[in-house]
Structure formats: C-alpha cells, structure tokens
Amino acid sequence: MHNDDLKALLNNIQSAVNNDAASGSNVTTYTLSDEALTEKGLDVLAENLKGYKDVRIDGSNLVLTHAE
Secondary structure (H helix, E strand, O other), X not given: OOHHHHHHHHHHHHHHHHHHXXXXXXXXXXXXXXXXXXXXXXXXXXXXXXXXXXXXXXXXXXXEEOXX
C-alpha cells in the first residue's frame, strides 16, 4: 500500500468509528482489504490505532472496542 492509500484507510476507519460512536455503539468492525492485511498495512494500523480499549483482527475484519 502506498502512503496515500494508508492515510485514506485510516481516515475511513476513523469515520466508521465516529459514526458508530454517534449511534451509541462502542464497537466498530471494519472490513480490511487484502492490501491492508499485509505486514506493512498491519504495522501502520498498530502504530495509529492506539487509545482503544481493544484492537484485534478477526479474519479480514478489524474490530475496535472504543475506550470509555
């Protein structure tokens, strides 16, 4: 993935988190592309998705539990 793709991915994830939080959900599930599941993609996610109660990968889904 290129840097622009990674930035777009992070922006899309943040948008999904904001939408879920606004609807009262404290868990966001985001389907990752095959490219995002590469070592580089996962490293970027790990580096940028701090501050959540839990961050995990379930198959091709990124599951974020929001901090309270």
